[in-house]
Amino acid sequence: MRADNWAFQSDNSASRAMGRTGGRLACSTVGLWLGLLLLCSWGFPGSAEPRAPPENIAIIGAGIGGTSAAYYLRQKFGNDVKIDVFEKGEVGGRLATVTMQGQEYESGGSVIHPLNLHMKRFVKDLGLSAVQSPSGLVGVYNGETLVYEESSWFIINMIKLIWHYGFQSLRMHMWVEDILDKFMRIYRYQSHDYAFSSVEKLLHSLGGDDYLGLFNRSLLETLQKAGFSEKFLDEIITPVMRINYGQTMNINGFVGAVSMSCTDPGLWAVKGGNKLVCSRLLQASKSNLISGSVMSIEEKTRTKQTGNPTKVYEAVYQTGSETHSAFYDIVLVATPLNRKMSNITFLNFDPPIEEFHQYYEPLVTTLIKGQLNSTVFTSRALDEFDLGTVLTTDNPDLFINSIGFVSSVEESNNNPQPKADRSHVWKIFSAGPLTKEQILKLFVSYDYAVKRSWLAYPHYTPPEKCPSIILHDRLYYLNGMEVAASAMEMSAVAGYNAALLAYHRWNGHTHMIDQEDLYEKLKTEL
Ligand SMILES: Cc1cc2nc3c(=O)[nH]c(=O)nc-3n(C[C@H](O)[C@H](O)[C@H](O)COP(=O)(O)OP(=O)(O)OC[C@H]3O[C@@H](n4cnc5c(N)ncnc54)[C@H](O)[C@@H]3O)c2cc1C
Numbered sequence: 001m002r003a004d005n006w007a008f009q010s011d012n013s014a015s016r017a018m019g020r021t022g023g024r025l026a027c028s029t030v031g032l033w034l035g036l037l038l039l040c041s042w043g044f045p046g047s048a049e050p051r052a053p054p055e056n057i058a059i060i061g062a063g064i065g066g067t068s069a070a071y072y073l074r075q076k077f078g079n080d081v082k083i084d085v086f087e088k089g090e091v092g093g094r095l096a097t098v099t100m101q102g103q104e105y106e107s108g109g110s111v112i113h114p115l116n117l118h119m120k121r122f123v124k125d126l127g128l129s130a131v132q133s134p135s136g137l138v139g140v141y142n143g144e145t146l147v148y149e150e151s152s153w154f155i156i157n158m159i160k161l162i163w164h165y166g167f168q169s170l171r172m173h174m175w176v177e178d179i180l181d182k183f184m185r186i187y188r189y190q191s192h193d194y195a196f197s198s199v200e201k202l203l204h205s206l207g208g209d210d211y212l213g214l215f216n217r218s219l220l221e222t223l224q225k226a227g228f229s230e231k232f233l234d235e236i237i238t239p240v241m242r243i244n245y246g247q248t249m250n251i252n253g254f255v256g257a258v259s260m261s262c263t264d265p266g267l268w269a270v271k272g273g274n275k276l277v278c279s280r281l282l283q284a285s286k287s288n289l290i291s292g293s294v295m296s297i298e299e300k301t302r303t304k305q306t307g308n309p310t311k312v313y314e315a316v317y318q319t320g321s322e323t324h325s326a327f328y329d330i331v332l333v334a335t336p337l338n339r340k341m342s343n344i345t346f347l348n349f350d351p352p353i354e355e356f357h358q359y360y361e362p363l364v365t366t367l368i369k370g371q372l373n374s375t376v377f378t379s380r381a382l383d384e385f386d387l388g389t390v391l392t393t394d395n396p397d398l399f400i401n402s403i404g405f406v407s408s409v410e411e412s413n414n415n416p417q418p419k420a421d422r423s424h425v426w427k428i429f430s431a432g433p434l435t436k437e438q439i440l441k442l443f444v445s446y447d448y449a450v451k452r453s454w455l456a457y458p459h460y461t462p463p464e465k466c467p468s469i470i471l472h473d474r475l476y477y478l479n480g481m482e483v484a485a486s487a488m489e490m491s492a493v494a495g496y497n498a499a500l501l502a503y504h505r506w507n508g509h510t511h512m513i514d515q516e517d518l519y520e521k522l523k524t525e526l
Pocket residue numbers: 060061062063064065066086087088089090091092093094095107108109110111112292293294295334335336341342343344363365454455456457479486487488489491
């Protein structure tokens with residue numbers, strides 16, 4: 001019906017515009033063509049001409065989330081838009097290294113899963129290379145003894161696992177694989193340009209109500225319901241949650257599965273340091289890095305020389321002791337929003353943009369070059385201690401979450417061997433800084449110790465709601481994704497999603513946002 005009306009209207013207007021009184025047939029033919037043209041450009045979903053791109057986009061935060069958003073925004077909007085990326089600290093954010101004796105070691109995000117396809121693609125497209133992460137033997141310490149110890153013989157490991165825990169390890173592996181399989185759907189959706197306006201909708205599109213259920217319930221509840229034993233949960237699953245997220249099984253089931261996927265083989269890192277991905281993404285996206293701290297965002301109306309008033313966001317930022325401001329059509333916030341981590345105020349929004357209070361877990365990474373005092377963990381002779389990582393159970397008397405030996409960012413170390421002098425670089429995760437006494441308890445002797453304190457990951461307390469991705473008309477927030485799970489790949493997924501969302505909303509492509517049943521719809525697409 002609408003199409004007929006347009007054809008009719010454009011018929012009249014076309015003949016008036018031509019200012020001639022030619023035969024009705026000629027006029028209506030021209031009108032029909034014009035109508036068809038209009039129909040093609042407005043009438044069919046998905047065929048709308050993109051409007052002129054925005055002039056200026058701001059991204060706050062040059063971690064993996066912000067820099068991947070810059071990369072994808074450039075791909076979507078093209079070369080004419082100016083992209084400013086604000087960073088108050090170091091490019092890379094929670095991807096960072098510390099230097100010891102001239103060698104660099106990862107102090108933040110370190111391992112990448114072999115199926116993390118955005119990270120894989122970045123490394124390939126940006127001319128970087130991968131190194132295998134160390135995969136030494138793992139033991140679990142409960143404060144008194146090693147309750148589980150891996151063997152270098154695959155068959156012995158299998159027998160040990162079955163002896164201690166029956167087939168729960170295998171069942172756990174299958175549970176994680178199923179969740180990971182569904183997670184992989186996001187790559188297909190994103191490669192077809194689909195975007196989501198909320199984290200919950202994104203999760204639902206991956207695996208329906210079951211997937212959302214995982215996010216809304218604790219890992220403990222989910223695994224207890226699935227029949228896993230208390231012993232298996234205490235001795236195997238909790239220690240993995242402690243090394244990866246510094247938390248217990250009270251985290252949500254989705255982040256629990258992400259964490260368990262770290263026990264898969266083939267973990268890797270970027271040669272030279274994971275943070276290189278961020279600096280290369282910035283370069284490749286031809287963004288301007290502004291070393292400054294954004295303090296506030298406010299919507300303003302600007303009248304351009306062309307006369308039309310437009311709505312823009314004013315970002316007020318500080319570089320050193322100077323305060324500046326700049327105007328943007330679109331703003332992406334790519335940092336956790338809370339007073340301690342970003343301290344950004346949203347001024348005069350109506351309705352107001354809520355204050356975010358997401359609590360992030362304090363975590364300390366300590367790197368120590370020294371000789372481990374293995375008698376802390378076992379009564380066996382020192383030269384028989386062949387564990388590369390010791391995980392811990394949830395025992396309040398323990399002052400570390402984990403300790404494991406690490407390689408520098410330049411070394412590919414698939415099967416690290418103990419050094420002749422038994423002196424290695426060890427990475428320790430703990431809730432607070434280690435005292436000298438604690439270090440001396442863990443090490444017979446040590447040469448160097450370097451620490452880095454983080455507000456590392458959200459404190460997970462399911463059920464919880466992810467903050468909105470759309471904070472305001474053209475103002476987007478990426479790090480709500482971390483409430484589902486915090487990992488490099490999750491920030492990259494959030495960065496791509498926000499870039500697609502901003503692009504589609506700018507161009508009015510509503511059919512590319514929050515599509516239901518995408519998995520079924522895309523099954524037949526190449
Ligand atoms: C110790 C540790 C170990 C980890 N291990 C792994 C791992 O092995 N594998 C894995 O996948 N993930 C790991 N993670 C998680 C991973 O590092 C993070 O999920 C990811 O790096 C988050 O990236 P992001 O860009 O979203 O946030 P961030 O990296 O935090 O980036 C936000 C940036 O915004 C900047 N910023 C904040 N406020 C402002 C402001 N007002 N103005 C300007 N700039 C601002 C910050 O300085 C920061 O650089 C680990 C994290 C930690 C802390």
